[in-house]
Amino acid sequence: MATSVETALLRDIIGAAGGHDAALKDLVARHSPADITRVLLDEITSRCPAPVNDAPVLVELAVHTGSTPPESHYLYVAKGGPVRPADRDEAFIAMRVEYELGELVRELFGPARERGAGVRGTTLFPYVAEASGDDTGSESDANSGAEHIGTHFLAAQQGTETVLAGCHSRKPELSELASRYMTPKWGSLHWFTPHYDRHFRDYRNEQVRVLEIGIGGYKHPEWGGGSLRMWKHFFHRGEIYGLDIVDKSHFDAPRITTLQGDQNDPEYLASIAKEYGPFDIVIDDGSHINEHVRTSFQALFPHVRPGGLYVIEDLWTAYWPGFGGNEDPRQDSATSLGLVKSLIDSIQHEERPATSGHRPSYADRNVAGLHVYHNLAFIEKGTNSEGGIPPWIPRDFDTLVAVSSGGAE
Incomplete structure (x- = not known):
């Protein structure tokens, strides 16, 4: 370190x-x-x-x-x-x-x-x-x-x-870097890098702090680390932090810091966020266990700076019972995809009727956008308070049409 x-x-x-x-x-x-x-x-x-x-x-x-x-x-x-x-x-x-x-x-x-x-x-x-x-x-x-x-x-x-x-100042394409550093984010298991490039390109010239959960290599101490090196090269002005439950400190290098801990421990996550954050980008490529994904999001999303991104990889485990998933998409309340789907309601929370008694959550107030691809979700951090449709707008279709027609005349 x-x-x-x-x-x-x-x-x-x-x-x-x-x-x-x-x-x-x-x-x-x-x-x-x-x-x-x-x-x-x-x-x-x-x-x-x-x-x-x-x-x-x-x-x-x-x-x-x-x-x-x-x-x-x-x-x-x-x-x-x-x-x-x-x-x-x-x-x-x-x-x-x-x-x-x-x-x-x-x-x-x-x-x-x-x-x-x-x-x-x-x-x-x-x-x-x-x-x-x-x-x-x-x-x-x-x-x-x-x-x-x-x-x-x-x-x-x-x-x-x-x-x-x-x-030189000109930087390689992300897919090229993924191949160079042998990460599975492009060209093998996944085809993520075009999506990453689309959402990360605006951060490339900034002094970002990036946290990736999961350094790779499973429990083998010398394997993995490719993504950290890829992000270091891609974010040429950034600081890269990698979290793994196994000691991967041999990957420490200038602008790369590895941390050892459990992504399902919210107190530990809060402690590293306090020491190394706030983060511009958090990427969850960790255990992919659904409970862990949800715990990490709840603990770390508050430590993403406004305008930053939280990324969840490998959403396929939402359907795999061995990872705490459920084969029935309708039974997704405890899965990673259940979390992602709930964020759609969070983004639209101001449209819920006042009579519902709903009290806005942290996600309601701070999730400003959501982009979902195959096995990959990008969650935008921002102020989600544009205001709902005003109360004087009729809430039933027939009245709305009548008011609109009268207004047009």
């Missing part, structure tokens, strides 16, 4: 990335460029897609801060493993990519920009000239100089593209 100091640094970086240039200058004044760059490198390596180049190469990332000499870092790129930090002599240096620190902060953590040019400098095979005739290059450079250009040209192009994919 990230320390409070690391979390504070990340929040400062993300906040400055979306602000005025003065905020970036203030960021560098309050934190050392080395600490900021360390955060940026971790973010880059976490976003890079799987390398495709057969010949291993290094991509040098040179970060400038004001008039001081750039600080160089080396990323090892080769098919068969993730992009990772490396020493200068681990492989042939194929490309030098230069960023001004503030520009790289904006690319990674600022609102997404379509402009793809003019944000960096590049030099192909930066040390070949030195290795060929000067004494300024290292021995490794000399041994892998101009004679390797032919064999490394394609690898240089592929490796550089891999690293830049982790740097």
Whole structure:
């Protein structure tokens, strides 16, 4: 789990990335460029897609801060493993990519920009000239100089593209990320990502806090975590929290925090909401036991901020008795779908007759919208008080027609 100091640094970086240039200058004044760059490198390596180049190469990332000499870092790129930090002599240096620190902060953590040019400098095979005739290059450079250009040209192009994919502001589609991080939300068990993209796209440039119940992998400690990594990449300015009944703390990473607890324990849910919320988005992909789904909603929906979303996945268990469901849709009072159906009445609660004695519930007052798809429901949090049809409007059809006709004349 990230320390409070690391979390504070990340929040400062993300906040400055979306602000005025003065905020970036203030960021560098309050934190050392080395600490900021360390955060940026971790973010880059976490976003890079799987390398495709057969010949291993290094991509040098040179970060400038004001008039001081750039600080160089080396990323090892080769098919068969993730992009990772490396020493200068681990492989042939194929490309030098230069960023001004503030520009790289904006690319990674600022609102997404379509402009793809003019944000960096590049030099192909930066040390070949030195290795060929000067004494300024290292021995490794000399041994892998101009004679390797032919064999490394394609690898240089592929490796550089891999690293830049982790740097630039333009972000991949959600379905691509689901496949990359091997989540079942697209392309296998479910086809959820187009719906998620539709409802989440307006939050993508915001500093959201997302809680997902269920980290995956069932009880195997090393399995799961794909959705957390997917949401981290998709919400590039967000903080991602994952709750599971099994310890999954090995998935903790910058901007990812795992929590261990029972989603059917309302007191525990209230405690994590107090510490880490309010949340912009809550996703229930947990046990799918109907009682647990209902308990989690009642406990956590009050801790979703106005304008946020609560999502329930895998509604199929509403029909499965083994999960506390019922095969008869008419007997759904204790199921997840029974909850979802009741929210339609909540949204319309102001239209109930005054004589009914109905007292508005929290859901009545705060569920502003509902979108239901196959096995998936999105619940919008907002103020649900537009006012019912005025009492002077007749409540029976014949009187309404008569009044309307008279008014028209």
